[in-house]
Amino acid sequence: MNAFFASSTVGFGILDSQLRYTRVNDVLPRMAALQPEDLLGKSVPEVFGIRGSRTETVLRNLLRTGTPLLDREVSTELPRKPGQVRHWLVNYFPIPGETGAFTQVGIITVDVTARRNAEEALRKLSGRLLGIQDQERRRIARELHDSLGQYLAGLKIALELLGGSPSPEKNTELLAECRDILEKSITETRTLSHLLHPPLLDEAGFASAASWFVNGFSQRSGIPVSLDLPPDMPRLSESVEIALFRILQESLTNVHRHSQAPSAEIKVESDAEQITMEITDHGRGMPARVLQQLQGDGTKLGVGLAGMRERVHELGGSFEVTSNQGGTTIRASIPLAVREESQTAGATALG
Ligand SMILES: Nc1ncnc2c1ncn2[C@@H]1O[C@H](COP(=O)(O)OP(=O)(O)OP(=O)(O)O)[C@@H](O)[C@H]1O
Numbered sequence: 035m036n037a038f039f040a041s042s043t044v045g046f047g048i049l050d051s052q053l054r055y056t057r058v059n060d061v062l063p064r065m066a067a068l069q070p071e072d073l074l075g076k077s078v079p080e081v082f083g084i085r086g087s088r089t090e091t092v093l094r095n096l097l098r099t100g101t102p103l104l105d106r107e108v109s110t111e112l113p114r115k116p117g118q119v120r121h122w123l124v125n126y127f128p129i130p131g132e133t134g135a136f137t138q139v140g141i142i143t144v145d146v147t148a149r150r151n152a153e154e155a156l157r158k159l160s161g162r163l164l165g166i167q168d169q170e171r172r173r174i175a176r177e178l179h180d181s182l183g184q185y186l187a188g189l190k191i192a193l194e195l196l197g198g199s200p201s202p203e204k205n206t207e208l209l210a211e212c213r214d215i216l217e218k219s220i221t222e223t224r225t226l227s228h229l230l231h232p233p234l235l236d237e238a239g240f241a242s243a244a245s246w247f248v249n250g251f252s253q254r255s256g257i258p259v260s261l262d263l264p265p266d267m268p269r270l271s272e273s274v275e276i277a278l279f280r281i282l283q284e285s286l287t288n289v290h291r292h293s294q295a296p297s298a299e300i301k302v303e304s305d306a307e308q309i310t311m312e313i314t315d316h317g318r319g320m321p322a323r324v325l326q327q328l329q330g331d332g333t334k335l336g337v338g339l340a341g342m343r344e345r346v347h348e349l350g351g352s353f354e355v356t357s358n359q360g361g362t363t364i365r366a367s368i369p370l371a372v373r374e375e376s377q378t379a380g381a382t383a384l385g
Protein backbone atom coordinates (compact mmCIF):
# COMPACT_ATOMS: atom_id res chain seq x y z
CA MET A 35 0.00 0.00 0.00
CA ASN A 36 2.85 2.40 0.85
CA ALA A 37 4.58 1.68 -2.43
CA PHE A 38 1.27 2.16 -4.23
CA PHE A 39 0.82 5.56 -2.60
CA ALA A 40 4.39 6.62 -3.32
CA SER A 41 4.88 5.50 -6.91
CA SER A 42 1.80 6.90 -8.56
CA THR A 43 1.38 9.85 -10.92
CA VAL A 44 -2.05 10.28 -9.41
CA GLY A 45 -2.56 12.35 -6.27
CA PHE A 46 -3.93 10.37 -3.32
CA GLY A 47 -5.09 11.67 0.03
CA ILE A 48 -7.26 10.86 3.00
CA LEU A 49 -9.24 13.40 5.03
CA ASP A 50 -10.58 12.74 8.54
CA SER A 51 -14.12 13.56 9.67
CA GLN A 52 -13.07 17.21 10.23
CA LEU A 53 -11.83 17.25 6.61
CA ARG A 54 -8.18 17.52 7.67
CA TYR A 55 -5.54 15.85 5.53
CA THR A 56 -4.28 12.82 7.48
CA ARG A 57 -2.42 11.15 4.71
CA VAL A 58 -1.16 12.23 1.26
CA ASN A 59 1.22 10.81 -1.30
CA ASP A 60 3.96 13.05 -2.78
CA VAL A 61 1.96 13.85 -5.89
CA LEU A 62 -1.05 15.48 -4.25
CA PRO A 63 0.79 18.41 -2.60
CA ARG A 64 3.08 18.76 -5.65
CA MET A 65 0.03 19.32 -7.85
CA ALA A 66 -0.78 22.38 -5.74
CA ALA A 67 2.90 23.47 -5.66
CA LEU A 68 2.98 22.64 -1.91
CA GLN A 69 4.91 20.34 0.43
CA PRO A 70 3.22 17.43 2.28
CA GLU A 71 3.53 19.37 5.56
CA ASP A 72 1.50 22.21 4.02
CA LEU A 73 -1.43 19.78 3.86
CA LEU A 74 -1.03 17.32 6.74
CA GLY A 75 -3.15 18.26 9.75
CA LYS A 76 -4.77 21.17 7.86
CA SER A 77 -8.36 21.27 6.69
CA VAL A 78 -9.42 21.80 3.08
CA PRO A 79 -10.60 25.42 3.68
CA GLU A 80 -7.35 26.17 5.53
CA VAL A 81 -5.39 25.17 2.47
CA PHE A 82 -7.65 26.36 -0.35
CA GLY A 83 -9.46 29.36 1.18
CA ILE A 84 -12.89 30.27 -0.22
CA ARG A 85 -12.69 27.61 -2.90
CA GLY A 86 -11.96 25.11 -0.10
CA SER A 87 -15.01 26.28 1.87
CA ARG A 88 -17.23 25.38 -1.04
CA THR A 89 -15.57 21.96 -1.26
CA GLU A 90 -16.08 21.60 2.49
CA THR A 91 -19.86 21.89 2.10
CA VAL A 92 -19.80 19.30 -0.66
CA LEU A 93 -17.64 16.91 1.38
CA ARG A 94 -19.75 17.21 4.55
CA ASN A 95 -22.71 16.27 2.44
CA LEU A 96 -20.76 13.34 1.04
CA LEU A 97 -19.94 12.06 4.55
CA ARG A 98 -23.60 12.33 5.50
CA THR A 99 -25.04 10.60 2.44
CA GLY A 100 -22.21 8.21 1.66
CA THR A 101 -22.47 9.00 -2.08
CA PRO A 102 -19.10 9.31 -3.82
CA LEU A 103 -18.36 12.23 -6.16
CA LEU A 104 -16.62 11.00 -9.27
CA ASP A 105 -14.77 12.74 -12.11
CA ARG A 106 -15.45 16.23 -10.83
CA GLU A 107 -13.50 18.81 -12.83
CA VAL A 108 -12.07 21.48 -10.58
CA SER A 109 -10.26 24.65 -11.69
CA THR A 110 -8.40 26.40 -8.93
CA GLU A 111 -5.77 29.03 -8.38
CA LEU A 112 -2.64 27.67 -6.70
CA PRO A 113 -2.83 28.61 -2.97
CA ARG A 114 0.56 30.35 -2.91
CA LYS A 115 0.74 31.41 -6.56
CA PRO A 116 -2.03 33.89 -7.37
CA GLY A 117 -2.99 33.91 -11.02
CA GLN A 118 -1.71 30.39 -11.70
CA VAL A 119 -4.69 28.19 -12.42
CA ARG A 120 -4.63 24.39 -12.44
CA HIS A 121 -7.31 22.01 -13.65
CA TRP A 122 -7.83 18.78 -11.74
CA LEU A 123 -10.06 15.79 -12.22
CA VAL A 124 -11.03 14.84 -8.67
CA ASN A 125 -12.76 11.80 -7.17
CA TYR A 126 -13.99 11.94 -3.57
CA PHE A 127 -15.29 8.80 -1.95
CA PRO A 128 -16.55 8.21 1.60
CA ILE A 129 -14.76 5.65 3.82
CA PRO A 130 -16.83 3.98 6.59
CA GLY A 131 -15.48 3.72 10.15
CA GLU A 132 -15.97 0.79 12.56
CA THR A 133 -19.53 1.76 13.42
CA GLY A 134 -20.47 1.87 9.75
CA ALA A 135 -20.85 5.66 9.62
CA PHE A 136 -18.62 7.48 7.13
CA THR A 137 -15.67 9.00 8.95
CA GLN A 138 -13.06 9.65 6.27
CA VAL A 139 -12.88 10.89 2.71
CA GLY A 140 -10.57 9.35 0.13
CA ILE A 141 -9.26 11.65 -2.62
CA ILE A 142 -7.91 10.62 -6.01
CA THR A 143 -6.81 13.51 -8.22
CA VAL A 144 -5.32 13.74 -11.71
CA ASP A 145 -3.83 16.96 -13.08
CA VAL A 146 -5.49 17.68 -16.45
CA THR A 147 -4.07 21.20 -16.88
CA ALA A 148 -2.02 20.34 -19.98
CA ARG A 149 -5.03 18.74 -21.65
CA ARG A 150 -7.32 21.63 -20.80
CA ASN A 151 -4.78 24.17 -22.10
CA ALA A 152 -4.39 22.19 -25.31
CA GLU A 153 -8.17 22.16 -25.75
CA GLU A 154 -8.24 25.91 -25.20
CA ALA A 155 -5.48 26.49 -27.79
CA LEU A 156 -7.36 24.28 -30.23
CA ARG A 157 -10.57 26.24 -29.70
CA LYS A 158 -8.74 29.51 -30.39
CA LEU A 159 -7.12 28.09 -33.52
CA SER A 160 -10.45 26.81 -34.86
CA GLY A 161 -11.92 30.26 -34.28
CA ARG A 162 -9.16 31.86 -36.29
CA LEU A 163 -9.45 29.31 -39.07
CA LEU A 164 -13.18 30.00 -39.32
CA GLY A 165 -12.31 33.70 -39.58
CA ILE A 166 -9.84 32.97 -42.37
CA GLN A 167 -12.43 30.87 -44.19
CA ASP A 168 -14.89 33.71 -43.94
CA GLN A 169 -12.40 36.22 -45.38
CA GLU A 170 -11.66 33.83 -48.23
CA ARG A 171 -15.37 33.55 -49.02
CA ARG A 172 -15.71 37.34 -49.07
CA ARG A 173 -12.79 37.54 -51.46
CA ILE A 174 -14.37 35.01 -53.82
CA ALA A 175 -17.70 36.79 -53.55
CA ARG A 176 -16.03 40.10 -54.45
CA GLU A 177 -14.15 38.48 -57.29
CA LEU A 178 -17.33 36.90 -58.71
CA HIS A 179 -19.25 40.12 -58.35
CA ASP A 180 -16.61 42.41 -59.82
CA SER A 181 -15.50 40.35 -62.78
CA LEU A 182 -17.91 37.65 -63.87
CA GLY A 183 -20.94 39.57 -62.61
CA GLN A 184 -19.98 42.59 -64.71
CA TYR A 185 -19.44 40.53 -67.86
CA LEU A 186 -22.78 38.77 -67.49
CA ALA A 187 -24.58 42.06 -66.91
CA GLY A 188 -22.95 43.40 -70.10
CA LEU A 189 -24.01 40.27 -71.96
CA LYS A 190 -27.60 40.73 -70.85
CA ILE A 191 -27.67 44.29 -72.16
CA ALA A 192 -26.23 43.22 -75.51
CA LEU A 193 -28.82 40.42 -75.77
CA GLU A 194 -31.64 42.81 -74.97
CA LEU A 195 -30.46 45.12 -77.74
CA LEU A 196 -30.38 42.12 -80.09
CA GLY A 197 -33.96 41.32 -79.12
CA GLY A 198 -35.01 44.77 -80.35
CA SER A 199 -34.35 43.64 -84.02
CA PRO A 200 -31.50 46.05 -84.83
CA SER A 201 -30.23 46.70 -88.35
CA PRO A 202 -28.23 43.84 -89.92
CA GLU A 203 -24.91 45.73 -89.38
CA LYS A 204 -25.76 46.50 -85.75
CA ASN A 205 -26.87 42.87 -85.36
CA THR A 206 -23.49 41.57 -86.51
CA GLU A 207 -21.71 44.02 -84.25
CA LEU A 208 -23.80 43.01 -81.18
CA LEU A 209 -23.27 39.29 -81.86
CA ALA A 210 -19.53 39.84 -82.02
CA GLU A 211 -19.71 41.71 -78.74
CA CYS A 212 -21.69 38.87 -77.12
CA ARG A 213 -19.13 36.35 -78.30
CA ASP A 214 -16.34 38.55 -76.98
CA ILE A 215 -17.96 38.95 -73.55
CA LEU A 216 -18.63 35.21 -73.33
CA GLU A 217 -15.02 34.51 -74.22
CA LYS A 218 -13.87 36.79 -71.41
CA SER A 219 -16.31 35.18 -68.96
CA ILE A 220 -14.95 31.74 -69.78
CA THR A 221 -11.37 32.90 -69.31
CA GLU A 222 -12.29 34.63 -66.07
CA THR A 223 -14.08 31.53 -64.72
CA ARG A 224 -11.05 29.41 -65.54
CA THR A 225 -8.65 31.85 -63.91
CA LEU A 226 -10.77 32.15 -60.80
CA SER A 227 -11.28 28.41 -60.51
CA HIS A 228 -7.57 27.76 -61.06
CA LEU A 229 -6.55 30.39 -58.53
CA LEU A 230 -8.87 28.77 -55.99
CA HIS A 231 -7.22 25.47 -56.58
CA PRO A 232 -4.80 25.13 -59.46
CA PRO A 233 -5.24 21.70 -61.09
CA LEU A 234 -1.55 21.91 -61.97
CA LEU A 235 -0.68 21.64 -58.29
CA ASP A 236 -2.17 18.15 -58.03
CA GLU A 237 -1.13 17.03 -61.50
CA ALA A 238 2.36 18.42 -61.91
CA GLY A 239 3.35 19.65 -58.47
CA PHE A 240 4.48 22.83 -56.80
CA ALA A 241 7.22 23.74 -59.29
CA SER A 242 4.84 23.83 -62.29
CA ALA A 243 2.04 25.52 -60.37
CA ALA A 244 4.47 28.15 -59.06
CA SER A 245 5.75 28.92 -62.57
CA TRP A 246 2.19 29.21 -63.85
CA PHE A 247 1.14 31.50 -61.02
CA VAL A 248 4.23 33.70 -61.16
CA ASN A 249 3.79 34.22 -64.92
CA GLY A 250 0.14 35.12 -64.53
CA PHE A 251 0.92 37.39 -61.60
CA SER A 252 3.57 39.30 -63.54
CA GLN A 253 1.18 39.78 -66.46
CA ARG A 254 -1.70 40.95 -64.28
CA SER A 255 0.36 43.21 -62.01
CA GLY A 256 3.09 44.39 -64.33
CA ILE A 257 5.67 43.44 -61.65
CA PRO A 258 8.45 41.22 -62.99
CA VAL A 259 9.16 38.29 -60.66
CA SER A 260 12.11 35.91 -60.91
CA LEU A 261 11.58 32.34 -59.79
CA ASP A 262 14.60 30.28 -58.73
CA LEU A 263 13.63 26.64 -58.20
CA PRO A 264 15.98 23.75 -57.45
CA PRO A 265 16.68 21.66 -60.55
CA ASP A 266 14.57 18.49 -60.73
CA MET A 267 12.48 19.51 -57.80
CA PRO A 268 10.78 16.37 -56.47
CA ARG A 269 7.08 16.08 -55.68
CA LEU A 270 6.35 16.85 -52.04
CA SER A 271 3.49 15.79 -49.83
CA GLU A 272 0.16 17.33 -50.74
CA SER A 273 -0.05 19.43 -47.58
CA VAL A 274 3.45 20.88 -48.10
CA GLU A 275 2.79 21.67 -51.77
CA ILE A 276 -0.48 23.43 -50.96
CA ALA A 277 1.12 25.38 -48.10
CA LEU A 278 4.03 26.56 -50.29
CA PHE A 279 1.67 27.54 -53.06
CA ARG A 280 -0.67 29.51 -50.79
CA ILE A 281 2.28 31.31 -49.17
CA LEU A 282 3.65 32.21 -52.60
CA GLN A 283 0.22 33.47 -53.68
CA GLU A 284 -0.38 35.56 -50.57
CA SER A 285 3.16 36.98 -50.49
CA LEU A 286 2.99 38.12 -54.10
CA THR A 287 -0.49 39.55 -53.57
CA ASN A 288 0.97 41.51 -50.66
CA VAL A 289 3.88 42.67 -52.80
CA HIS A 290 1.38 43.98 -55.33
CA ARG A 291 -0.99 45.54 -52.78
CA HIS A 292 1.40 47.00 -50.24
CA SER A 293 5.07 47.12 -51.26
CA GLN A 294 5.23 49.45 -54.31
CA ALA A 295 8.21 47.32 -55.29
CA PRO A 296 9.38 47.47 -58.90
CA SER A 297 10.12 43.73 -58.88
CA ALA A 298 10.28 40.64 -56.68
CA GLU A 299 12.36 37.49 -56.35
CA ILE A 300 11.48 33.99 -55.25
CA LYS A 301 14.05 31.44 -54.22
CA VAL A 302 13.24 27.86 -53.31
CA GLU A 303 15.88 25.56 -51.86
CA SER A 304 15.56 22.06 -50.53
CA ASP A 305 17.72 19.38 -48.96
CA ALA A 306 16.85 16.00 -47.53
CA GLU A 307 15.37 17.52 -44.41
CA GLN A 308 13.53 20.65 -45.34
CA ILE A 309 12.34 22.97 -48.05
CA THR A 310 12.79 26.72 -47.75
CA MET A 311 11.08 29.39 -49.80
CA GLU A 312 12.01 33.08 -49.74
CA ILE A 313 9.94 35.82 -51.32
CA THR A 314 11.82 39.12 -51.47
CA ASP A 315 10.73 42.51 -52.70
CA HIS A 316 12.65 45.79 -52.75
CA GLY A 317 9.68 47.92 -51.87
CA ARG A 318 8.96 50.29 -49.01
CA GLY A 319 8.82 47.66 -46.23
CA MET A 320 6.14 46.95 -43.66
CA PRO A 321 4.78 49.58 -41.28
CA ALA A 322 6.26 49.42 -37.75
CA ARG A 323 2.81 48.50 -36.39
CA VAL A 324 2.75 45.28 -38.45
CA LEU A 325 6.31 44.37 -37.46
CA GLN A 326 5.42 44.77 -33.79
CA GLN A 327 2.39 42.53 -34.24
CA LEU A 328 4.62 39.93 -35.87
CA GLN A 329 6.86 39.93 -32.79
CA GLY A 330 3.87 39.53 -30.49
CA ASP A 331 0.95 37.14 -30.63
CA GLY A 332 -0.17 38.50 -33.99
CA THR A 333 -3.85 38.51 -33.08
CA LYS A 334 -4.36 41.84 -34.83
CA LEU A 335 -2.51 40.90 -38.00
CA GLY A 336 -4.27 40.70 -41.35
CA VAL A 337 -5.41 37.24 -42.31
CA GLY A 338 -2.65 36.99 -44.89
CA LEU A 339 0.45 36.98 -42.70
CA ALA A 340 -1.28 35.23 -39.79
CA GLY A 341 -2.62 32.55 -42.13
CA MET A 342 0.84 31.96 -43.63
CA ARG A 343 2.36 31.67 -40.19
CA GLU A 344 -0.33 29.26 -39.02
CA ARG A 345 0.07 27.08 -42.10
CA VAL A 346 3.83 26.79 -41.58
CA HIS A 347 3.53 26.09 -37.85
CA GLU A 348 0.88 23.47 -38.53
CA LEU A 349 3.49 21.63 -40.58
CA GLY A 350 6.13 21.98 -37.87
CA GLY A 351 8.13 24.58 -39.81
CA SER A 352 9.43 28.07 -39.12
CA PHE A 353 8.18 31.38 -40.52
CA GLU A 354 10.22 34.60 -40.54
CA VAL A 355 9.63 38.08 -41.83
CA THR A 356 12.42 40.61 -42.29
CA SER A 357 11.40 44.04 -43.38
CA ASN A 358 12.88 47.52 -43.47
CA GLN A 359 12.74 50.58 -45.74
CA GLY A 360 14.72 48.61 -48.32
CA GLY A 361 12.05 45.91 -48.70
CA THR A 362 10.57 42.75 -47.28
CA THR A 363 11.53 39.09 -47.19
CA ILE A 364 9.16 36.31 -46.22
CA ARG A 365 10.93 33.06 -45.38
CA ALA A 366 9.14 29.78 -44.78
CA SER A 367 10.95 26.54 -43.95
CA ILE A 368 9.00 23.31 -43.77
CA PRO A 369 10.44 19.98 -42.65
CA LEU A 370 9.94 17.28 -45.26
CA ALA A 371 9.70 14.30 -42.92
CA VAL A 372 6.38 15.47 -41.54
CA ARG A 373 4.32 12.74 -39.98
CA GLU A 374 0.74 12.78 -41.19
CA GLU A 375 -0.77 13.00 -37.71
CA SER A 376 1.26 16.08 -36.81
CA GLN A 377 -0.37 17.86 -39.71
CA THR A 378 -3.66 18.18 -37.93
CA ALA A 379 -4.59 21.30 -36.04
CA GLY A 380 -5.11 19.24 -32.89
CA ALA A 381 -1.60 17.92 -32.82
CA THR A 382 -0.28 21.43 -33.36
CA ALA A 383 -2.12 22.72 -30.36
CA LEU A 384 -0.81 19.84 -28.26
CA GLY A 385 2.77 20.31 -29.50
N1 LIG B 1 5.47 43.02 -49.08
C1 LIG B 1 5.00 43.97 -48.26
N2 LIG B 1 5.51 45.24 -48.29
C2 LIG B 1 5.04 46.19 -47.46
N3 LIG B 1 4.05 46.00 -46.54
C3 LIG B 1 3.51 44.77 -46.46
C4 LIG B 1 3.94 43.68 -47.30
N4 LIG B 1 3.24 42.59 -46.97
C5 LIG B 1 2.41 42.96 -45.99
N5 LIG B 1 2.56 44.28 -45.68
C6 LIG B 1 1.87 45.01 -44.61
O1 LIG B 1 1.42 44.06 -43.65
C7 LIG B 1 0.04 44.20 -43.47
C8 LIG B 1 -0.55 42.83 -43.14
O2 LIG B 1 -0.48 41.97 -44.26
P1 LIG B 1 -1.56 40.81 -44.39
O3 LIG B 1 -1.31 40.06 -45.64
O4 LIG B 1 -1.54 40.05 -43.13
O5 LIG B 1 -2.94 41.60 -44.45
P2 LIG B 1 -3.54 42.42 -45.66
O6 LIG B 1 -2.78 42.14 -46.92
O7 LIG B 1 -3.66 43.85 -45.23
O8 LIG B 1 -5.00 41.82 -45.77
P3 LIG B 1 -5.37 40.30 -46.16
O9 LIG B 1 -5.88 39.75 -44.88
O10 LIG B 1 -6.41 40.41 -47.21
O11 LIG B 1 -4.15 39.62 -46.64
C9 LIG B 1 -0.49 44.84 -44.70
O12 LIG B 1 -1.68 45.55 -44.46
C10 LIG B 1 0.65 45.76 -45.08
O13 LIG B 1 0.60 46.97 -44.35
Ligand SMILES: [Mg+2]
Pocket residue numbers: 284287288336337338339
Ligand atom coordinates in the same frame (compact mmCIF):
# COMPACT_ATOMS: atom_id res chain seq x y z
MG1 LIG C 1 -2.39 40.17 -47.50
